[in-house]
């Protein structure tokens with residue numbers, strides 16, 4: 351076994367011990383997204399090939415794989431953001447709570463309320479911290495100041511940033527550190543009470559300390575939300591996810607419990623990737 355595999359195994363074991371000592375019971379989870387035979391083309395580029403993935407609610411699902419393998423494309427199909435690219439074509443089905451979201455009759459506005467997204471680079475609006483949070487709720491017609499104040503407090507608390515910003519709510523969000531801006535973006539997501547949070551490499555622009563805070567936050571958030579995270583950081587996937595999908599050249603090579611993927615993968619390409627032999 352390579353050194354990297356041993357490190358992965360230790361990370362996964364530590365996680366399991368932590369969960370066991372916290373008394374986490376193993377329970378059956380409901381499926382939140384079910385992807386069946388999904389194919390996606392950017393004009394001539396066949397970016398996703400026959401993807402079949404079933405994602406459970408209130409778990410962290412990590413999407414890993416080398417650059418260009420379709421990770422971002424896949425999570426952007428889950429909120430239909432990928433449609434914004436001209437020339438995109440899909441076949442197959444993605445059901446969200448049993449309904450096919452690729453069906454044109456599925457209202458994309460409803461989907462985006464339920465499925466929030468956090469990007470690689472923190473992208474707060476050039477507005478105050480307060481205005482960043484109330485932006486979504488206001489679009490949904492909430493005007494009552496008391497209710498908005500409450501949403502701001504709860505969302506910032508939910509993203510573990512309230513104590514750091516409660517005395518400067520009306521200052522510009524650009525004055526926050528990168529890590530704080532990312533937690534603000536997560537709070538902005540929480541403000542519209544989504545069901546699922548998609549995260550596209552949310553810590554790759556952050557320092558190790560801010561990364562750790564976001565990872566701790568993800569562990570808290572999964573109690574209430576389903577989280578799908580794209581990450582290049584294998585240790586991160588091993589630390590924080592319940593399930594892992596390994597993508598390669600637009601295909602899912604292996605999908606299953608993070609523990610199994612990182613310690614006993616069934617496909618040699620998965621083993622080569624997590625051992626750092628390519629990618």
Ligand SMILES: Nc1ncnc2c1ncn2[C@@H]1O[C@H](COP(=O)(O)OP(=O)(O)OP(=O)(O)O)[C@@H](O)[C@H]1O
Nearest residue numbers: 392395397415416417418419420421422423424435
């Ligand atoms: N807007 C686009 N237009 C055309 N092709 C695209 C577009 N976005 C991605 N692609 C292509 O689709 C394939 C998958 O790209 P994608 O960004 O999903 O991969 P990724 O695994 O997320 O990569 P990375 O880890 O580098 O972010 C690549 O071949 C890429 O060049």
